Amino acid sequence: xxxxxxxxxxxxxxxxxxxxxxxxxxxASVEKALKSMKPDEVTEEVKxxxxxxxxxxGFPTGMKWTFLDRRSEKPRYLVCNADESEPGTFKDxxxxxxxxxxxxxxxxxxxxxxxxxxxxxxxxxEYMYIVRILEKAIEEAYAxxxxxxxxxxxxxxxxxxxxxxxxxxxxxxxxxLLESLEGKRGNPRLKPPFPAIAGLYACPTVVNNVETIAAVxxxxxxxxxxxxxxxxxxxxxxxxxxxSGHINKPGVxxxxxxxxxxxxxxxxxxxxxxxxxRRLKAVVAGGSSVPxxxxxxxxxxxxxxxxLMTYESLAxxxxxxxxxxxxxxxxxxxxxxxxxxxxxxxxxFYHHESCGQCSPCREGTGWLEKILHxxxxxxxxxxxxxLLVSVAKNIEGKTICPLGEAAAWxxxxxxxxxxxEFEEAAARLQLSAVQKAELATH
Amino acid sequence: xxxxxxxxxxxxALATAKKIMAxxxxxxxxxxxxxxxxLAQTEFNGWLSAEVMDYVASLLSIKPIxxxxxxxxxxxxxxxxxxxxxxxxxxxxxxxxxxxxxxxxHIKNKLNINVGETSADGxxxxxxxxxxxxxxxxxxxxxxxxxxxNLTVEKVDELLEKLRNxxxxxxxxxxxxxxx
Amino acid sequence: MAKVTIDGITVEVPxxxxxxxxxxxxxxxxxPPAMCYYTSLKDSGGKCRVCLVKVTQGSAKDPRPxxxxxxxxxxxxxxxxxxxxxxxxxxxxxxxxxxxxxxxNHPLDCPICDQAGECDLQDLSYxxxxxxxxxxxxxxxxxxxDIGDKIKLHMTRCILCYRxxxxxxxxxxxxxxxxxxxxxxxxxxxYIEKAVDNDFSGNMIDVCPVGALTDRxxxxxxxxxxxxxxDAHRNCTKCCGKVVLWTKGxxxxxxxxxxxxxxxxSEFICNECRYEHKNLADWVVEGPRHINRHSVxxxxxxxKIDLLKLKKEVxxxxxFQKGKQxxxxxxxxxxxxxxxxxxxxxxx
Numbered sequence: 001x002x003x004x005x006x007x008x009x010x011x012x013x014x015x016x017x018x019x020x021x022x023x024x025x026x027x028a029s030v031e032k033a034l035k036s037m038k039p040d041e042v043t044e045e046v047k048x049x050x051x052x053x054x055x056x057x058g059f060p061t062g063m064k065w066t067f068l069d070r071r072s073e074k075p076r077y078l079v080c081n082a083d084e085s086e087p088g089t090f091k092d093x094x095x096x097x098x099x100x101x102x103x104x105x106x107x108x109x110x111x112x113x114x115x116x117x118x119x120x121x122x123x124x125x126e127y128m129y130i131v132r133i134l135e136k137a138i139e140e141a142y143a144x145x146x147x148x149x150x151x152x153x154x155x156x157x158x159x160x161x162x163x164x165x166x167x168x169x170x171x172x173x174x175x176x177l178l179e180s181l182e183g184k185r186g187n188p189r190l191k192p193p194f195p196a197i198a199g200l201y202a203c204p205t206v207v208n209n210v211e212t213i214a215a216v217x218x219x220x221x222x223x224x225x226x227x228x229x230x231x232x233x234x235x236x237x238x239x240x241x242x243x244s245g246h247i248n249k250p251g252v253x254x255x256x257x258x259x260x261x262x263x264x265x266x267x268x269x270x271x272x273x274x275x276x277x278r279r280l281k282a283v284v285a286g287g288s289s290v291p292x293x294x295x296x297x298x299x300x301x302x303x304x305x306x307x308l309m310t311y312e313s314l315a316x317x318x319x320x321x322x323x324x325x326x327x328x329x330x331x332x333x334x335x336x337x338x339x340x341x342x343x344x345x346x347x348x349f350y351h352h353e354s355c356g357q358c359s360p361c362r363e364g365t366g367w368l369e370k371i372l373h374x375x376x377x378x379x380x381x382x383x384x385x386x387l388l389v390s391v392a393k394n395i396e397g398k399t400i401c402p403l404g405e406a407a408a409w410x411x412x413x414x415x416x417x418x419x420x421e422f423e424e425a426a427a428r429l430q431l432s433a434v435q436k437a438e439l440a441t442h
Numbered sequence: 443x444x445x446x447x448x449x450x451x452x453x454x455a456l457a458t459a460k461k462i463m464a465x466x467x468x469x470x471x472x473x474x475x476x477x478x479x480x481l482a483q484t485e486f487n488g489w490l491s492a493e494v495m496d497y498v499a500s501l502l503s504i505k506p507i508x509x510x511x512x513x514x515x516x517x518x519x520x521x522x523x524x525x526x527x528x529x530x531x532x533x534x535x536x537x538x539x540x541x542x543x544x545x546x547x548h549i550k551n552k553l554n555i556n557v558g559e560t561s562a563d564g565x566x567x568x569x570x571x572x573x574x575x576x577x578x579x580x581x582x583x584x585x586x587x588x589x590x591x592n593l594t595v596e597k598v599d600e601l602l603e604k605l606r607n608x609x610x611x612x613x614x615x616x617x618x619x620x621x622x
Numbered sequence: 623m624a625k626v627t628i629d630g631i632t633v634e635v636p637x638x639x640x641x642x643x644x645x646x647x648x649x650x651x652x653x654p655p656a657m658c659y660y661t662s663l664k665d666s667g668g669k670c671r672v673c674l675v676k677v678t679q680g681s682a683k684d685p686r687p688x689x690x691x692x693x694x695x696x697x698x699x700x701x702x703x704x705x706x707x708x709x710x711x712x713x714x715x716x717x718x719x720x721x722x723x724x725x726x727n728h729p730l731d732c733p734i735c736d737q738a739g740e741c742d743l744q745d746l747s748y749x750x751x752x753x754x755x756x757x758x759x760x761x762x763x764x765x766x767x768d769i770g771d772k773i774k775l776h777m778t779r780c781i782l783c784y785r786x787x788x789x790x791x792x793x794x795x796x797x798x799x800x801x802x803x804x805x806x807x808x809x810x811x812x813y814i815e816k817a818v819d820n821d822f823s824g825n826m827i828d829v830c831p832v833g834a835l836t837d838r839x840x841x842x843x844x845x846x847x848x849x850x851x852x853d854a855h856r857n858c859t860k861c862c863g864k865v866v867l868w869t870k871g872x873x874x875x876x877x878x879x880x881x882x883x884x885x886x887x888s889e890f891i892c893n894e895c896r897y898e899h900k901n902l903a904d905w906v907v908e909g910p911r912h913i914n915r916h917s918v919x920x921x922x923x924x925x926k927i928d929l930l931k932l933k934k935e936v937x938x939x940x941x942f943q944k945g946k947q948x949x950x951x952x953x954x955x956x957x958x959x960x961x962x963x964x965x966x967x968x969x970x
Contacts, residue, residue, distance in 0.1 A: 394719030
């Protein structure tokens with residue numbers, strides 16, 4: 001069994017309540033940080049831990065914290081990104097639903113490190129039932145002196161609020177999230193300035209994912225160095241993986257970064273193998289935005305080494321033979337799955353979720369969906385396969401925010417690795433067109 | 443419920459709205475827009491008419507167009523009336539891999555409506571949505587705040603029956619704010 | 623000050639200048655096109671992506687190249703920055719792609735569009751577009767609507783530059799239109815039928831880079847290249863009063879603000895100047911306006927207008943307005959037809 005830093009007590013009855021959570025050692029990080037550490041020392045521990053943003057981009061958290069403009073006279077904000085919307089990802093929901101106090105605790109400790117007096121948890125509107133769970137946890141934290149004025153008798157005070165969104169994937173992009181939190185449309189901002197300089201209400205702001213903030217708790221409890229001992233190289237600590245698709249045991253698993261992909265898919269501790277005794281066809285390893293990999297490439301790197309569940313190993317080989325850890329949304333497809341159909345659901349998703357602010361994404365995502373729709377319905381043509389790649393290429397790198405890449409990469413990689421399937425889909429229609437013509441003449 | 447009723451929040455809803463507004467710094471009350479729109483959608487029969495949006499704008503002292511811009515951006519806000527129960531079926535990758543197409547087809551058949559339509563009795567509106575973060579328990583649908591997961595056609599039948607008997611308007615909002 | 627090099631040409635500009643404005647200081651072919659950026663509109667730019675350029679050296683201090691192409695209108699220069707625009711095949715390729723995206727849902731109805739001849743999208747596609755389209759799907763369409771009695775909104779032609787929204791934010795107290803819906807369903811709208819009615823609303827027309835917002839009082843009156851633009855001014859209490867009169871014969875068909883060589887207005891005008899003074903006599907005519915477009919509008923010879931003759935005509939009209947009999951014209955007379963359309967008759 002791998003080490004569990006986040007989900008250790010998840011099966012404890014009543015762990016949603018302050019009382020049980022506290023009994024299991026909860027809020028120790030707040031006590032330790034507020035009573036014995038300076039804010040910068042907390043940041044220092046996070047830097048030493050090597051923790052990387054768990055929302056998908058994998059940017060070093062400690063470094064992000066040091067970018068926060070501490071010379072500004074303006075208030076500083078910590079905003080938790082709980083807008084989990086990347087297809088294939090449901091770990092934050094699981095964590096917030098079952099361990100709400102872990103997030104609240106992480107928010108307090110992190111806010112202290114950053115000098116934030118008010119912090120917000122921006123949660124996707126569809127998770128409204130979790131708003132209630134979080135608010136209850138926050139209420140208990142206030143009642144027990146962990147939130148509000150002079151926390152634990154120190155001169156540190158913090159208010160924490162939950163703020164629901166209303167259905168927009170784009171609000172997972174941090175500047176779109178801030179726009180939304182200000183009561184506007186979720187249009188990503190042009191950067192610079194980055195939120196660390198001008199974020200919420202143009203004040204210095206850090207935006208961190210739910211799992212990232214939760215990970216601060218064990219980091220402060222055991223120390224950054226201890227945390228960094230878990231994992232491989234620059235992939236330190238544990239990571240929540242959301243496993244779904246054609247596997248025997250879909251669910252959220254906490255893994256030590258560095259276990260082999262093969263073990264993750266086939267061991268009974270995790271996915272438990274492919275369902276219905278079928279064979280593995282493909283994996284989307286880090287949420288819908290990352291390149292899809294066929295079975296032969298997911299288990300071994302180009303160098304022939306076993307591929308590991310780490311940022312580096314999954315990315316090994318670049319986009320030719322590799323992918324990304326992303327948000328840890330691990331979607332498994334068996335031999336019966338149609339890559340064309342699956343890609344169609346992705347492209348429909350990005351088309352639906354484009355904010356429409358910049359032209360390549362606004363126009364390109366819809367075009368991709370339409371081409372895939374026609375391929376799927378059997379009305380496509382041979383040229384469509386290259387057209388898909390070309391349109392994706394024209395979006396990639398040209399947009400304001402990373403939704404452009406998120407829409408382009410799945411297309412580029414699916415055609416790259418499964419070109420035959422796309423050509424067959426295109427040919428299917430040509431056949432039927434011929435047949436139709438024949439039928440018409442008879 | 444009555445059509446002639448003046449558009450305004452109940453006393454309780456207004457108190458909640460004020461509490462929500464107090465969460466944001468002075469002069470930043472526009473931040474409360476999305477939470478208050480959720481509240482309004484629940485108060486006013488599950489959708490946001492122009493009159494309701496204008497009312498919300500006046501509550502927050504912002505221009506009506508600022509509310510229209512936001513309402514039409516976010517997929518959870520309905521700018522047209524919907525049936526009593528809004529059935530939202532996820533159809534993205536993992537749900538599709540596990541049979542969401544069959545679930546959608548079954549509901550269409552059962553209620554005799556297409557996606558985007560409301561059943562003749564005004565009870566159900568069917569909507570397909572993109573990933574709701576329930577991929578590990580796919581296929582799934584959302585009705586109000588409730589997630590219904592690991593769906594089969596039998597489970598869908600049971601659910602529709604239950605909702606019909608309960609005869610309550612679905613709402614995302616169970617409770618959004620607690621007293622503090 | 624910062625020294626920057628664009629396509630091999632070095633220029634020194636104040637700190638905080640954008641790459642686009644540095645390029646405009648150099649001028650000529652190396653200036654990136656811009657469809658959404660507008661100097662006098664705060665927060666404009668960054669959206670259309672046609673001005674993307676490649677930064678091959680970030681600054682003298684940090685010579686690393688920027689990882690992605692950047693929007694030149696919103697990226698500020700640094701001392702020692704090296705930029706490639708037309709010298710970069712990558713940039714030209716990207717621009718071609720962006721232009722294609724802007725056109726796939728555009729109706730290409732230039733033959734019936736009042737903006738034709740002074741349309742930024744037309745110019746852009748001429749320079750950077752493909753000869754034919756790869757898009758075979760039905761194009762997105764919207765209903766045409768009148769937002770007030772002076773402005774026609776042709777949403778189907780819109781490229782969502784947001785300029786008209788920013789104009790309303792900046793010049794008026796009550797913005798009543800905005801961008802609704804999202805993605806490729808997004809549209810400029812008032813949501814509920816509402817007139818955009820304020821003293822400066824007409825500027826929405828001037829800032830629109832395409833034919834999405836057009837002047838209803840000029841609708842189908844003339845192709846712009848058959849009109850003669852004249853700089854003129856009047857004493858106005860609401861605005862600067864400096865305009866361009868678009869004339870045909872001696873009729874003023876349209877009044878607009880003055881646009882610079884990049885199509886931008888720096889001094890906005892009020893609706894009174896725009897709509898209420900379509901009469902040469904109301905204006906002090908300064909002379910022909912040079913239009914710097916490479917499109918057909920610059921191809922006629924309006925700049926050779928005889929100012930003296932024009933002055934005489936103005937005087938003649940003034941006399942006429944005072945109720946006296948119209949003195950015999952030696953050039954032309956104008957009259958209005960019943961439906962309000964003006965026509966010009968030229969006498970031999």
